Amino acid sequence: MTEYKPWLSLYPEEIPKELIYENQPVQDFLKKTAAEFPEKTAVHFMGKEFTYSYIYEAALKLAGYLQSIGIEKDDRVAVMLPNTPQSVISYYGILLAGGIVVPTNPLYMERELAYQLKDSGAKAIITMDILFPRVSKVKQQTDLQHIIVTAIKDALPFPKNLIYPFIQKKQYGIVVNVKHEGNHHLWTEILKLSSLPLSEQEIDFENDLALLQYTGGTTGFPKGVMLTHRNLVANTAMCRAWLYKCERGKETVLGILPFFHVYGMTTVLLLSVLEGNKMVLMPKFDAGDTLKTIQKQKPTLFPGAPTIYIGLLNHPDIEKYDLSSIDSCISGSAALPVEVQQKFEQITGGKLVEGYGLTESSPVTHANFLWDMPRIKGSIGVPWPNTDAVIFSMENGEKLPPGEIGEIAVKGPQVMKGYWNRPDDTEQTLRDGWLLTGDLGYMDEEGxxxxxxxxxDMIIAGGFNIYPREIEEILYEHPAVQEAVVAGIPDPYRGETVKAYIVLKDGNEVSEEDLNVFVRKHLAAFKVPRVYEFREELPKTAVGKILRRALIDEEKKKFTEDEEKQA
Structure with a gap:
């Protein structure tokens, strides 16, 4: 750790500068909370509630079943589910069995799924009925031995559980019937069984993996990030310390962020279970449904991503809903435009601040203060307790003083063990204990x-370094703009040129010239986009992060094709 940590002087007295973590595996969160709050609601899902004692008993039953079909310590088990009670039970059941959780995006197509299952060596997968055909098709390419199948209806109250299959058939056009036999296992049958013997596994807190979390793979193939029990326990404890005004067992957390993404997993799933809070789970984001859910369930904590908050703000009926229950929101996964932050706070009366992190750091390393501190425009905040951060020069790797731009590097107990079966990538990313983030930034005098x-993503146009985020912030201030992303596209003269992709708010019109005039009022001429493209929507990850790289790849392909035609 470096000695120079000016941010520590900013901490309010309620946030400890150093935390001591219990030497416990992640599954102990559920074991202890179920003992303390057995009858408290752990999960609300589409009208049905599940207590902590139910979730724990179901997880124990699943763990015993997993061991009975051959899952041993450190075996990988994939979870390909949206946010449902089954995803919570699966997560803790796998850990109680001694396995390693491999979160898998339900939107993955066969090629993506086959790659992740093969790379992780997963022996089993827990998935939805409508995804069963997809999993079955790739099974022979992987080490999969068992497929456990559940369905949305398995978690619904009566009579929704009877009606839902008809809705599902209409929506997806298929009905999947799986028999509980051989290597195919039905969730409902597993939970009917008497509890099977469970051999408790001894966990090495420092070194044993709890999670094999795959990165988004926006460049090259996704890499499996090895996160230990200590990594996750530490980051969850940091999160609890940061939210010091939240009361144990009394908060309601809106769970829109998917659990197959590490941000949703830590800030919703792990934190809620550690603190005995109620999770209101939504299997997908829909602005209208979310507004109704907020009004009815009155969540107090709402971790999210910028596109989620933007989607709510631009819903035509937002003023009709009571959102006043929302007290605290930490935004992650992408830059939070200041305009979005201010508007969301005005409408809800709660606090929305930007945080920062990476899959490789479990994920959070920095955040702004939610309470009792002045707003710092455009900052990702300060490092969390027990977390160090520096700026390294891109030229010589030396630590830079405040105000100078370089690569952000972090160090702390939440930093990954390394990449799964990728020692070279690990060596490039972890240097002398520092995690090189790949993000360019700076620290001010205060920390x-x-x-x-x-x-x-930095654009080099005509010899100038241009940072897309700066331009995007200006575009978001235009009243007609709903979403914006800026990228460097090939240019035969300047090397790269600046292009802006724009999604307009419903009912709004604006021309390229209008935007050009607007941006020129705020930025130097060399930063102003030379090209604008208006789109109905932008490519995004499952968490709502705009895929700038996909747009750049489109442009490179077009540029190459144009060159070939000219040749």
């Missing part, structure tokens, strides 16, 4: 950090 952009 607040700022991200100017991803190292790979």
């Amino acid at each position: 607040y950090f700022y991200v100017v952009d991803r190292k790979k």
Whole structure:
């Protein structure tokens, strides 16, 4: 750890500068909370509630079943589910069995799914009935031995559980019937069984993996990030310390962020179970449904991503809903435009601040203060307790003083063990204990950090370094703009040129010239986009992060094709 940590002087007295973590596996969160709050609601899902004692008993039953079909310590088990009670039970059941959880995006197509299952060596997968055909098709390419199948209806109250299959058939056009036999296992049959013997596994807190979390794979193939029990326990404890005004067992957390993404897993699933809070789970984001859910369930904590908050703000009926229950929101996964932050706070009366992290850091390393501190425009905040951060020069790797731009590096107990079966990638990313983030930024004199952009996303046009995030912030201030992303596209003269992709708010019109005039009022001429493209929607990850890289790849392909035609 470096000695120079100016941010520590900013901490309110309620946040400890150093935390001591219990030497416990992640599954102990559920064991202890179920003992303390057995009859408290752990999960609300589409009208049905599940207590902590139910979730724990179901997880124990699943764990015993997994061991009975051959799952041993450190075996990988994939979970390909949306946010449902089954996803919570699966997560803790796998850990109680001694396995390693491999979260898998339900939107993955066969090629993506086959790659992740093969790379992780998963022996079993827990998935939805409508995804069973997809899993079955790739099974022979992987080490999969068992498929456990559940359905949305398995978690619904009567009579929704009877009606839902008809809705599902209409929506997806298929009905999948799986028999509980051989290597195919039905969730409902497993939970009917008497509890099977469970051999408790001894966990090495420091070194044993709890999670094999795959990165988004926006460049190259996704990499499996090895996160230990200590990594996750530490980051969850940091999260609890940061939210010091939240009361144990009394908060309601809106669970829209998917659990197959590490941000949703830590800030919703792990934190809620550690604190005995109620999770209101939604299997997918829909602005209208979310507004109704907030009004009815009155969540107090709402971790999210910028596109989620933007989607709510631009819903035509937002003023009709009571959102006043929302007290605290930490935004992650992408830069939070200041305009979005301010509007969301005005409408809800709660606090929305930007945080920062990576899959490789479990994920959070920085955040702004939610309470009792002045707002710092454009900052990702300061490092969390027990977390260190520096700026390294891109030229010589030396630590830079405040105000100078370089690569952000972090160090702390939440930093990954490494990449699964990728020692070379691990060596490039972890250096002397520092996690090199790939993000360019700087620290100010007080200790607040700022991200100017991803190292790979920086645009070099005509010899100038241009940071897309700076331009995007200006575009978001235009009243007609709902979403904006800026990228460097090939240019035969300048090397790269600046292009802006724009999604307009419903009912709004604006021309390229209008936007050009607007941006020129705020930025130097060399930063102003030379090209604008208006789109109905932008490509995004499951968490709502805009895929800038996909747009750049489109442009490179077009540029190459144009060159070939000219040749």
